Amino acid sequence: xxxxxxxxxxxxxxxxxxxxxxxxxxxxxxxxxxxxxxxxxxxxxxxxxxxxxxxxxxxxxxxxxxxxxxxxxxxxxxxxxxxxxxxxxxxxxxxxxxxxxxxxxxxxxxxxxxxxxxxxxxxxxxxxxxxxxxxxxxxxxxxxxxxxxxxxxxxxxxxxxxxxxxxxxxxxxxxxxxxxxxxxxxxxxxxxxxxxxxxxxxxxxxxxxxxxxxxxxxxxxxxxxxxxxxxxxxxxxxxxxxxxxxxxxxxxxxxxxxxxxxxxxxxxxxxxxxxxxxxxxxxxxxxxxxxxxxxxxxxxxxxxxxxxxxxxxxxxxxxxxxxxxxxxxxxxxxxxxxxxxxxxxxxxxxxxxxxxxxxxxxxxxxxxxxxxxxxxxxxxxxxxxxxxxxxxxxxxxxxxxxxxxxxxxxxxxxxxxxxxxxxxxxxxxx
Amino acid sequence: xxxxxxxxxxxxxxxxxxxxxxxxxxxxxxxxxxxxxxxxxxxxxxxxxxxxxxxxxxxxxxxxxxxxxxxxxxxxxxxxxxxxxxxxxxxxxxxxxxxxxxxxxxxxxxxxxxxxxxxxxxxxxxxxxxxxxxxxxxxxxxxxxxxxxxxxxxxxxxxxxxxxxxxxxxxxxxxxxxxxxxxxxxxxxxxxxxxxxxxxxxxxxxxxxxxxxxxxxxxxxxxxxxxxxxxxxxxxxxxxxxxxxxxxxxxxxxxxxxxxxxxxxxxxxxxxxxxxxxxxx
Numbered sequence: 001x002x003x004x005x006x007x008x009x010x011x012x013x014x015x016x017x018x019x020x021x022x023x024x025x026x027x028x029x030x031x032x033x034x035x036x037x038x039x040x041x042x043x044x045x046x047x048x049x050x051x052x053x054x055x056x057x058x059x060x061x062x063x064x065x066x067x068x069x070x071x072x073x074x075x076x077x078x079x080x081x082x083x084x085x086x087x088x089x090x091x092x093x094x095x096x097x098x099x100x101x102x103x104x105x106x107x108x109x110x111x112x113x114x115x116x117x118x119x120x121x122x123x124x125x126x127x128x129x130x131x132x133x134x135x136x137x138x139x140x141x142x143x144x145x146x147x148x149x150x151x152x153x154x155x156x157x158x159x160x161x162x163x164x165x166x167x168x169x170x171x172x173x174x175x176x177x178x179x180x181x182x183x184x185x186x187x188x189x190x191x192x193x194x195x196x197x198x199x200x201x202x203x204x205x206x207x208x209x210x211x212x213x214x215x216x217x218x219x220x221x222x223x224x225x226x227x228x229x230x231x232x233x234x235x236x237x238x239x240x241x242x243x244x245x246x247x248x249x250x251x252x253x254x255x256x257x258x259x260x261x262x263x264x265x266x267x268x269x270x271x272x273x274x275x276x277x278x279x280x281x282x283x284x285x286x287x288x289x290x291x292x293x294x295x296x297x298x299x300x301x302x303x304x305x306x307x308x309x310x311x312x313x314x315x316x317x318x319x320x321x322x323x324x325x326x327x328x329x330x331x332x333x334x335x336x337x338x339x340x341x342x343x344x345x346x347x348x349x350x351x352x353x354x355x356x357x358x359x360x361x362x363x364x365x366x367x368x369x370x371x372x373x374x375x376x377x378x379x380x381x382x383x384x385x386x387x388x389x390x391x392x393x394x395x396x397x398x399x400x401x402x403x404x405x406x407x408x409x410x411x412x413x414x415x416x417x418x419x420x421x422x423x424x425x426x427x428x429x430x
Numbered sequence: 431x432x433x434x435x436x437x438x439x440x441x442x443x444x445x446x447x448x449x450x451x452x453x454x455x456x457x458x459x460x461x462x463x464x465x466x467x468x469x470x471x472x473x474x475x476x477x478x479x480x481x482x483x484x485x486x487x488x489x490x491x492x493x494x495x496x497x498x499x500x501x502x503x504x505x506x507x508x509x510x511x512x513x514x515x516x517x518x519x520x521x522x523x524x525x526x527x528x529x530x531x532x533x534x535x536x537x538x539x540x541x542x543x544x545x546x547x548x549x550x551x552x553x554x555x556x557x558x559x560x561x562x563x564x565x566x567x568x569x570x571x572x573x574x575x576x577x578x579x580x581x582x583x584x585x586x587x588x589x590x591x592x593x594x595x596x597x598x599x600x601x602x603x604x605x606x607x608x609x610x611x612x613x614x615x616x617x618x619x620x621x622x623x624x625x626x627x628x629x630x631x632x633x634x635x636x637x638x639x640x641x642x643x644x645x646x647x648x649x650x651x652x653x654x655x656x657x658x659x660x661x662x663x664x665x666x667x668x669x670x671x672x673x674x675x676x677x678x679x680x681x682x683x684x685x686x687x688x689x690x691x692x693x694x695x696x697x698x699x700x701x702x703x704x705x706x707x708x709x710x711x
Contacts, residue, residue: 091708095442097705097706097708098444098705099444100446103443103445104444105443106441107442115549118545118550119550121474123477132466135462135463138552
């Protein structure tokens with residue numbers, strides 16, 4: 001095994017979910033059970049065993065039969081829906097919890113960053129917290145001292161470094177916390193959702209810093225919902241679905257796999273309900289009015305939405321279109337933009353929303369739907385309610401297929417008026 | 431680049447139920463974290479208090495005064511011929527406070543640091559162990575009061591005083607064993623959060639703090655020594671006042687055996703439950 005730093009074989013993690021034993025509602029029985037439970041629990045408590053008489057246990061595999069290898073210097077992201085097992089995998093990798101089945105071999109010092117600012121103490125000053133947090137993340141005091149100025153400069157909190165962090169703004173706190181983490185020396189770095197802090201500018205700085213880390217030859221494992229960051233930072237991705245490895249390969253293919261399955265899952269799921277309105281179903285329609293998952297670039301977007309309402313006045317329907325990376329790029333609201341609300345009567349209604357024709361780049365898209373009243377309060381929200389793809393986008397008469405994966409955006413603009421090139425005499429520019 | 435260079439040292443295999451052979455080495459490797467956690471607890475302890483560190487003095491001084499008044503003057507318990515009662519009480523109070531503060535803090539420590547446990551790996555035993563330092567610092571502060579008392583009563587300790595550190599160490603060992611066990615158990619059964627303070631309150635009266643253990647009838651003395659603090663407090667007093675408070679050797683041996691047993695149980699129990707901490711917290 002030349003350069004493999006992490007090798008997982010048949011990795012599995014089982015959780016046991018306990019249910020209280022059923023009771024028949026009789027007070028006397030409940031008392032007897034309580035006493036019996038008290039003793040059995042007391043006995044097992046002294047031994048440190050879980051378990052109760054009469055309780056039912058259900059097994060749940062958060063991860064099952066995961067196999068992969070990661071080589072030195074590889075940048076790998078792990079993506080998946082909530083509950084797919086990402087965090088569990090990271091926790092096993094960073095030794096916080098142990099696997100139930102299988103094994104994992106790690107060659108090198110693993111530093112995990114499952115949260116920024118782990119162990120920060122509000123009463124301590126920024127300076128003290130840098131040392132505390134550094135030690136918790138596995139840095140020696142000498143290492144922290146060596147990089148201290150860099151860390152403080154990166155966070156931009158020089159003036160407040162001797163102020164207790166409880167007086168910091170949320171942003172300052174997050175910046176300092178990330179700064180410590182960003183200056184870790186580790187052979188294998190495991191990062192979870194760290195980018196969910198700070199303003200846009202700081203997030204960009206974090207991304208830059210992480211790509212620096214990535215290019216310095218360290219092995220990085222990265223978990224994020226930010227698909228744009230995933231594709232920018234890493235070259236390989238592992239897709240987890242319900243605890244199993246669904247895909248392992250180049251990041252673009254993985255993202256396509258991930259987004260392609262989002263819709264299928266969303267469709268199968270119960271959409272739940274809002275308090276005053278409930279989105280029941282939604283379909284993209286073709287020109288004949290039949291449901292479709294293909295969109296013809298340059299034609300109007302037709303969406304049929306079925307929604308039920310309690311008749312609360314001022315309820316409207318909104319939609320957000322997202323690209324392959326999950327970034328929103330277009331929004332429409334029947335209320336805010338067109339002053340159209342749902343009928344103020346109880347019942348279930350169907351409507352077709354027809355939007356402007358626009359040239360969407362070839363690729364995958366998803367639409368989030370929500371209902372909203374008084375234009376501010378979101379009532380029922382369904383992510384990826386509709387998924388569709390565009391096969392081809394060539395505005396004008398060219399044969400060029402404009403794709404999302406070109407990285408130049410999702411909409412091809414069209415021209416309103418002919419372009420006229422007027423010559424400017426050279427001396428007129430002065 | 432030869433990757434084999436750091437292979438032998440840092441190779442790690444994670445497997446279900448695999449005994450972690452590197453545990454004790456890891457504990458040593460993370461010693462800096464141990465000190466920094468201890469330092470954090472010390473630094474935070476008296477933040478935003480007016481008199482700050484003086485609380486360590488005030489607490490132990492006032493307890494000593496109360497005990498002297500209640501047991502010495504009202505209950506009229508004797509302390510022997512030469513020894514002032516205050517010195518006798520304080521000699522028992524010191525090891526008891528050390529024991530109870532380490533036991534109390536350490537057994538709660540895993541829960542209060544649950545955010546660390548669910549986010550970062552390190553040998554978990556560092557957390558309860560690091561509370562020892564806080565206890566020791568408070569102990570050192572209280573010790574200066576003892577010195578003050580001795581000067582006040584013009585009481586000169588004998589040669590035995592040099593053995594005091596041995597009994598300090600014993601008090602720490604006695605507290606850390608049960609504390610390790612309690613701190614691990616409390617993760618699953620929060621009931622023990624209530625049990626520990628109760629035990630400590632009870633133990634204060636079950637241990638010879640306000641009185642000398644020589645007032646216990648001789649036939650019960652060996653049994654009484656099953657309370658490990660009996661041997662330690664007796665030893666502590668002996669260090670300070672010498673022959674006026676002799677050590678009862680068979681009892682002392684029993685106390686030592688109990689301490690060793692509790693320590694072994696504590697470590698074994700902690701090690702076994704520790705692996706599941708992150709799943710239970």
